[in-house]
Amino acid sequence: MSLPLGYRYAATYAGIRKVEKDDIVLIVSDSPASAAAVFTRNRVVAGPVTVARRNVRASRGRMQAILANAGNANCATPTAEQVATESARAAGEALGIAANQVLPCSTGVIGVELDPRKIANALPRLKAALDPGSFDAAAAAILTTDTRSKTAFAQVKAARIAGMAKGSGMIHPRMATTLAFVLTDAVVPPPVLRTALKHAVERSFNRISVDGDTSTNDTVAVFANGVSKITPSAKAFSEALAEVLASLAQQIVKDGEGAKKFVTIEIRGAATDAAAEKIARSIANSPLVKTAIAGSDPNWGRVLSAAGNAGVAFDPTHADIDMQGVAVCRGGLAADFSEDELKRKPDSPECSIQFTLRGRGRGQTRFWTCDLTEEYIRINASYRT
Amino acid sequence: MSLPLGYRYAATYAGIRKVEKDDIVLIVSDSPASAAAVFTRNRVVAGPVTVARRNVRASRGRMQAILANAGNANCATPTAEQVATESARAAGEALGIAANQVLPCSTGVIGVELDPRKIANALPRLKAALDPGSFDAAAAAILTTDTRSKTAFAQVKAARIAGMAKGSGMIHPRMATTLAFVLTDAVVPPPVLRTALKHAVERSFNRISVDGDTSTNDTVAVFANGVSKITPSAKAFSEALAEVLASLAQQIVKDGEGAKKFVTIEIRGAATDAAAEKIARSIANSPLVKTAIAGSDPNWGRVLSAAGNAGVAFDPTHADIDMQGVAVCRGGLAADFSEDELKRKPDSPECSIQFTLRGRGRGQTRFWTCDLTEEYIRINASYRT
Numbered sequence: 001m002s003l004p005l006g007y008r009y010a011a012t013y014a015g016i017r018k019v020e021k022d023d024i025v026l027i028v029s030d031s032p033a034s035a036a037a038v039f040t041r042n043r044v045v046a047g048p049v050t051v052a053r054r055n056v057r058a059s060r061g062r063m064q065a066i067l068a069n070a071g072n073a074n075c076a077t078p079t080a081e082q083v084a085t086e087s088a089r090a091a092g093e094a095l096g097i098a099a100n101q102v103l104p105c106s107t108g109v110i111g112v113e114l115d116p117r118k119i120a121n122a123l124p125r126l127k128a129a130l131d132p133g134s135f136d137a138a139a140a141a142i143l144t145t146d147t148r149s150k151t152a153f154a155q156v157k158a159a160r161i162a163g164m165a166k167g168s169g170m171i172h173p174r175m176a177t178t179l180a181f182v183l184t185d186a187v188v189p190p191p192v193l194r195t196a197l198k199h200a201v202e203r204s205f206n207r208i209s210v211d212g213d214t215s216t217n218d219t220v221a222v223f224a225n226g227v228s229k230i231t232p233s234a235k236a237f238s239e240a241l242a243e244v245l246a247s248l249a250q251q252i253v254k255d256g257e258g259a260k261k262f263v264t265i266e267i268r269g270a271a272t273d274a275a276a277e278k279i280a281r282s283i284a285n286s287p288l289v290k291t292a293i294a295g296s297d298p299n300w301g302r303v304l305s306a307a308g309n310a311g312v313a314f315d316p317t318h319a320d321i322d323m324q325g326v327a328v329c330r331g332g333l334a335a336d337f338s339e340d341e342l343k344r345k346p347d348s349p350e351c352s353i354q355f356t357l358r359g360r361g362r363g364q365t366r367f368w369t370c371d372l373t374e375e376y377i378r379i380n381a382s383y384r385t
Numbered sequence: 386m387s388l389p390l391g392y393r394y395a396a397t398y399a400g401i402r403k404v405e406k407d408d409i410v411l412i413v414s415d416s417p418a419s420a421a422a423v424f425t426r427n428r429v430v431a432g433p434v435t436v437a438r439r440n441v442r443a444s445r446g447r448m449q450a451i452l453a454n455a456g457n458a459n460c461a462t463p464t465a466e467q468v469a470t471e472s473a474r475a476a477g478e479a480l481g482i483a484a485n486q487v488l489p490c491s492t493g494v495i496g497v498e499l500d501p502r503k504i505a506n507a508l509p510r511l512k513a514a515l516d517p518g519s520f521d522a523a524a525a526a527i528l529t530t531d532t533r534s535k536t537a538f539a540q541v542k543a544a545r546i547a548g549m550a551k552g553s554g555m556i557h558p559r560m561a562t563t564l565a566f567v568l569t570d571a572v573v574p575p576p577v578l579r580t581a582l583k584h585a586v587e588r589s590f591n592r593i594s595v596d597g598d599t600s601t602n603d604t605v606a607v608f609a610n611g612v613s614k615i616t617p618s619a620k621a622f623s624e625a626l627a628e629v630l631a632s633l634a635q636q637i638v639k640d641g642e643g644a645k646k647f648v649t650i651e652i653r654g655a656a657t658d659a660a661a662e663k664i665a666r667s668i669a670n671s672p673l674v675k676t677a678i679a680g681s682d683p684n685w686g687r688v689l690s691a692a693g694n695a696g697v698a699f700d701p702t703h704a705d706i707d708m709q710g711v712a713v714c715r716g717g718l719a720a721d722f723s724e725d726e727l728k729r730k731p732d733s734p735e736c737s738i739q740f741t742l743r744g745r746g747r748g749q750t751r752f753w754t755c756d757l758t759e760e761y762i763r764i765n766a767s768y769r770t
Contacts, residue, residue, distance in 0.1 A: 044693030044717070045703045076689055076701070077719050086433055110686025111719045215692050287672075287757075288765055295766030301495025304461055305601050308429030314683045316429045316461070332429070333463050373766075374759040381680025381758075 004185035006227030011141035014122035015073035022141035032224035035063035040218035047080030061190030139164035152247035158248030159186035168373035200242035270363035280367035282310035290372035391612030396526035399507035407526035412451030418610035420448035425603035432465030522548035537632035544571035586625035627644035643760030655748035665752035667695035675757035
């Protein structure tokens with residue numbers, strides 16, 4: 001796919017990570033872009049989240065740059081907000097734009113001071129390196145425990161949308177998780193952009209879970225600079241944006257810490273969509289369901305028990321469960337299936353769980369998660385977030 | 386400690402487990418006892434939970450026997466309730482008491498039919514083996530993935546209280562979890578027993594978590610047969626019962642699947658006790674906190690982030706965190722502590738986390754959990770619950 005017009009990217013090593021690997025990214029739109037962003041719902045928020053939220057408001061949704069670093073969350077330190085404010089100001093000065101047109105983001109360890117001089121020192125190099133072709137380098141520089149870059153692309157009419165994301169652990173978005181940046185050259189006014197982003201996030205980043213932990217730094221931002229002069233309908237743009245975010249969200253789950261399997265959970269027949277989501281979330285976050293999937297065990301009893309713990313009223317005798325397309329539970333009871341045959345089926349990198357309540361309910365949802373493996377423990381018993 | 390008077394115990398192998406190890410237990414009071422029980426809040430409940438709840442009510446809290454099996458949860462099968470009803474009736478007949486004076490319990494795999502003939506066949510052997518000294522054999526027979534028995538004892542005046550429990554995984558009680566049976570020879574009328582049990586469970590079994598999953602079979606039952614003729618005050622009895630249940634609950638956490646460390650979480654200064662509990666539960670269930678503890682990493686940033694996800698409003702700048710008695714976070718920021726010194730401290734089998742909100746709130750709670758290790762994954766990727 002071709003990249004949206006009018007954006008340039010740069011990444012370099014600012015000395016924030018311990019290992020020498022690009023850890024700071026600058027994304028610049030050639031002209032002011034409509035901007036919208038959603039942030040973590042954690043009560044504890046990082047400095048850059050506070051500043052980014054303020055800048056989106058102060059700029060009235062017209063921004064021009066994203067400055068993101070990996071390796072330090074710039075969170076829960078005395079200087080967090082000040083460092084984010086100063087960095088945005090320094091980037092604005094370097095680029096000749098207002099400080100509030102810069103969206104700062106950080107990801108990495110919490111509670112360790114981020115030295116603002118490292119960012120200030122990197123800015124001239126970043127500015128000099130800005131290039132329309134460096135999208136992939138930017139997508140790589142924001143990663144932490146991720147094993148691969150996450151990018152997604154779409155077109156709406158002839159306008160282009162490109163997105164990048166990072167995320168592998170601490171994934172349990174209630175609003176938005178991790179960092180994701182989406183850029184488009186379509187013409188989209190800020191209010192339309194905000195609505196489209198909210199809608200898309202609700203059906204993508206808010207429907208995934210790796211480990212049930214929501215980070216302090218989650219940010220999903222979208223810029224629309226209108227350089228293509230193409231104005232898609234709000235509906236067409238919203239759909240294309242949702243497609244990009246759904247792809248990024250699913251890539252995050254597939255790269256979940258230690259994950260070997262990608263699990264799609266579908267709920268149908270709940271009283272409401274919200275009830276369906278609660279059931280899906282309870283199944284997706286159950287360590288017993290996730291370890292059973294890791295062990296290729298078609299353990300529908302754990303799925304039923306997790307659904308029963310969702311805090312949603314339902315009659316278990318109306319519950320049907322299918323795993324890998326095989327009926328394993330009907331009316332809350334074991335269905336007649338060949339265990340041996342089914343045991344081979346979950347032993348694939350993609351796993352599906354369908355939970356259906358028979359009756360008149362029309363609430364439904366789709367949710368994505370991954371298995372829970374020993375590798376998750378190894379990563380998190382040693383990595384300091 | 387000496388056992389309460391007037392109780393006999395028996396355990397045998399009924400062929401329910403695959404391995405030949407006692408899997409069925411009968412506990413009989415020589416005379417009808419006051420009885421109270423609390424059960425899982427999972428929407429999906431096992432057959433024996435339905436029957437036990439009905440029998441406690443039908444007998445007006447006067448019961449005489451507990452019949453418990455391990456190896457099969459008798460849950461989510463077409464015959465679950467019928468098998469539990471029949472087994473209670475058969476036990477009543479064998480003992481010459483009413484069927485509704487028998488409390489049936491099961492634990493083990495969900496969704497596999499439990500053959501009632503296995504229980505019927507074992508009853509004559511159980512009855513013949515009933516012995517006042519077989520308490521420990523009964524406590525061993527109810528275990529599943531547990532690595533050791535859990536028992537606890539107390540005295541109130543000269544009356545005796547003895548408790549046994551099983552539980553290692555699927556531990557996240559919202560009401561009562563796993564199986565626990567407490568027997569006393571004190572004189573305690575059913576209403577006093579019910580109140581004391583509710584109070585004790587709220588501060589013990591409802592304050593522990595291994596993996597955040599609540600089982601379909603959780604039952605905590607207490608019998609008081611009055612054989613000692615000693616009538617303690619309601620308050621004294623309630624405190625002694627709470628002590629026994631707190632010990633059992635903590636033993637379950639210490640034997641949590643794969644657990645190497647026992648973690649005590651104390652919350653102070655929240656707006657209400659309920660808010661404190663929510664914060665404690667969020668920290669206790671965070672895989673990132675639990676893996677950090679497994680890795681002896683004093684990672685207070687993850688504790689703060691988990692607290693921020695509890696769904697409770699608080700100002701992070703008022704949050705203090707101590708780990709192993711060392712101030713690691715003050716006012717939401719890193720405290721001045723020696724990381725090297727602290728890193729050695731969490732490397733002990735007992736770990737403490739104190740989370741205090743400075744201000745006028747008086748809400749507090751104490752909660753117990755364990756670390757999350759690779760062994761948990763190994764156990765649950767292969768064991769079929």
